Every structure is written in C-alpha cells, then in structure tokens.
Amino acid sequence: MSEQMKPVRVRFAPSPTGHMHLGSGRTALYDYLIARKTGGKFILRIEDTDRKRYVPGAEEELIEGLHWLGLDWDEGPDIGGPYGPYRQSERGEIYREYARKLVGMGHAYFCFCTPDRLERVRQEQQKRKDIIRYDGTCRGLDPDEALKRVANGERHVIRFKAPREGVTTVHDLLRGDITVDNQTIDDFVLLKSDGLAVYHLAAMVDDHLMKITHVIRGSEWLPTFPLHALIYRAFGWQEPVWVHLSVFLKPSGKGKMSKREAAELGKDGYSIFIADLKQSGYIPEAVVNWIALMGWSYDDRTEFFTLSDLIDKFSLERLNPAPAAINFSKLDHFNGLHIRSLAIGDLAQRLRPYFEKGGLKVDPVILEKVTPLVQPRITTLDDAVDIAGFFFLEHVEPRIEELIGKDLSLRESAEIAQKSYKALESVETFNAENTETAMRQLVEELGLTAGQVFGILRVAITGQKVSPPLFESMEIIGKQKTLARIRYAVNLLENSVEKGYF
C-alpha cells in the first residue's frame, strides 16, 4: 500500500467572509476526494478568528454550497466530532495557551509596539526600498521584564521569533523542496493584542491537534509556508504533507477575478459563486466535474467523471501546480453532458422549480413527457423554460410575421394552416407517428417542403420558431389543444389577409 493510500485526515478550513466561490469549492472537493478514497476523514473547520471580517450567513452558505456539491464531512461545527470545537472563535483559550508555550520555549516573544509605530516603520522601509518587515525592537527584550509589563496590563502581541540566519527548507508535494533565506521570514504576529490568534498560529495548532495528515490549501499560502513549517518545528510536531493548489485565473488568463469582473460575468449567467451557479441552472454533477479538472487530470483522454468516479480515480500526485484560467464554455459543455446522463424522472424533478420560477403551472404528467424532448436541447436547467414553457401554457400568442412560411405569402400560409387543421382533425389516434404521416402526405399534395409547412405549424402550436420536435410536441399537447392553437393561428392569418397586411 502506497503512502497515499493510508487513511488521511484532511480539513477544509474556509473563513466565513463572503460568498462561497469556485476556488474554495475545488479545495473542498479535493479534500473530500482524498478522504473518501483513502477511507480517511474529511473535516470542516471554520476559521473565524477575525471578527472584523465576519459576514453573517456566510457559514450557512458555505455548508449549503458543500452539500449542494454533494460533499459531506465527518467532523465539523454542525455535527461535532472528537477534536472540537470546529469553529476557531471557540478555541481562543487553546491558542493563547500554545502561544504562551512558544514564548516559554524561546520561540516567541511579547511585543509592545503600537500599530502606529509599526506603520511608520513600514513606510520608512518602503521609502528606503528596504525589505518590509518587523524591525525587531521587542525581540531582544528581557523575558522577565516583558512578563512584568504584561502582568501590568500593558497592551501587547506575541510574535514568532524567526531565525535570523541560515535557510529553511520546506517540502510541497507538488513542487518538491522550497528553500528560502531565513532573512525573508518575518517575526509574524501570532497572537493579537485582543488575545485572538491569527491564522499562522490558529491553523497550525488546530491542524496538529486535529491530527491533520495532509494540508491542502491555496497557493496564496506559499509565501508564508516556511513560517508555518517553522511553527510546527518549534513545537516539535510532525509536519503534515503540504499541498498547495494553484489559483484560478479569470477567463482571459490574466490575473485573478476582481469583484467588479465577477459581477460583470453575471450578465452572461456565469458566476464564480456556487450559489449563483445553482440559480443559473447548473447542476452539481457538472460543476464538480468541471472544477475537478481545473488543476487535476486522470489521463490523456478521460474527462467525464461522476463524484464516485472521482473518488475512485483521484490522486494528489496528478495535481497540476500551474494556475488555471476559468473556462465557462467548458462548464456549459459539462452541464449538457451531465444533464443528458440524468434519468428522466430525476431531470424532471430538477426542471420543475425552474418552470415554476418562470411563472408556469407545472402539470407533473406533462412534465414527465416533456423532459425527454428537452433533455438534449438544454445546457442549463433554466433553458428549459424558454424552449418548452409553452407546454404549460393555456394559450400561446404567435407573432403574425413568424406564422408566414418560408418563401410563402400571407395568403398561402393561411391556406396551408387551414389545410393542416383539416388533415390533423381527421387523425383518429393523435400520436406523433400518425400526425406526421398525415402531414407529410399533405406536404406532398401541396408540392411544398416539409420545412415550409411544419414551420407554420410550429409557430402556431408553440408560439416559437424554435421548439422540440413538432409531432412529439403535438402529441403531448393533445389533439384538442393542438387544433385550437392552429385554429387561432388560421384566424390570425386570415384577419391579416383581410386587413391587407403585408
């Protein structure tokens, strides 16, 4: 059994600061896949140590988004677990304890510098084009003296005492060894003056305490990766396997998506937010398939994957460290593919809310019949409303200019509609086969093309120039309604003839 096959403990650790987006969805997916594949545990942990950035409702959206994608976890704030609590805001005392422990070990120190002074130092460093870092004022303070000041209630933070000389080598699964000069590792703040931990401390302590074996996170953590490894080493803990995922770039491939650009996408029904994608009629199977392949591949040809396929085939080794541009047309493609692979009953149930949202009253019997016609024709669920909404309408209102057949006059079109009515009226068993036979006969008698005649009927019956196959549609609508709609169209055409339009 390879190293990878041992049961892992992985965690998805989002901070509830906004909408759940594709990047976090992918990280969560990879976490989930490797956990399920190895028979390990997938843990959800909320990183909400920054109270200023907390967004109410974000945690709920996160949980909803994960569930929608089909991911479930073994431990988390909502279901508990043996290593809780799973919300960092509830673990403050733990971080304070470990921060003090680090001070005691000589790996961290109290710092009494004010944010004001720090800001001035930074600006000066900037002006001098120096390396921007903490200037070390409190680093050399006498520990007993510092402790006394703390006891006196002086406002302070705890900083990590990063090594000043030498290099630090860390290992990323995808990139191999990364060696940095220790001069570039700052004395980061571990514990803020409000007594709350920052990410660097909280995440490391939690990952260790929660026995996380593989840390899978975004590459925005690469620059502080050595610091994190150093914290592990200072405590004498065994490091997890570190995996830094590439970032998602905007479709152009130039830079990551800004807020404004994300909003701009919405005009085309696209979005980087999971909740929006659901709203737009994308199905989770497609989204999962799509994001799984942005940064991971199975081989040189297989692209269609269900969640369980992915559990079966996923491996961390086949992750790609290069940044990936988001390609929404590929999402459309996968959505179509997965929609077409759905069972009719399943698809029908998923379609229903979209029709209802479109103000249609859905007859379940009709819906079940309409679904197979719609299935190969939609790329998103809400496309069904445009293409097949007429099935659930009492009346349709064709546009007179669209009722005129190709290369035909208004008068001719009226006559054809009238003759079609007659032909269809005499069809006893009103199914697609019989109506098509009758109509093809009429087409031949008239010496016209099928396209000319069927086009008129299509507009009459569906109110649209584009629709599912005509005769199947007529069968679903039924003889009575079909004839009524043709009658209505005939009247429309004849009235226009009388009024001398066109």
Place this chain on the structure above:
RNA sequence: GCCCCCAUCGUCUAGCGGCCCAGGACGUGGCCCUCUCAAGGCCAAAACGGGGAUUCGAAUUCCCCUGGGGGCACCA
C-alpha cells in the same frame, strides 16, 4: 522594490530522454443526420515563450532571460 511559485494549441490539459514533425477536451470552421433548435457522428485549423548547457538523442534535465501569477497586516 523585495520574496515565493508557475510556464505545451485561444482555454483546460496528456507528456515524467527516444513511443511526439506532440495526444485528448472545450471553443472555432466545414460536412453528415434533420420539421426548427439541439444532441450525435466525421473532418479541419490551432501549441512545446526565447537563449544557452548536458546527451548519440530534450516538450521532457540544468542555468539565464522573458512572461504570468501569488505574497509582503495585530486579514485569511
């Protein structure tokens, strides 16, 4: 400015020294099927950023350049 990461068709990618005058997919163009639109089938155009080095042989290894991305908070 400093630090880190990355680099194959427009995009997602396969390729881990000879199987590659580079394979698949999306998108694009064409054809077939066809009552419209799709779906489906077939075909086509389309890439190893540049320069050195190693080697009998490099898309694959090493170095430099260039380009792109990320980071430089008492945010995560």
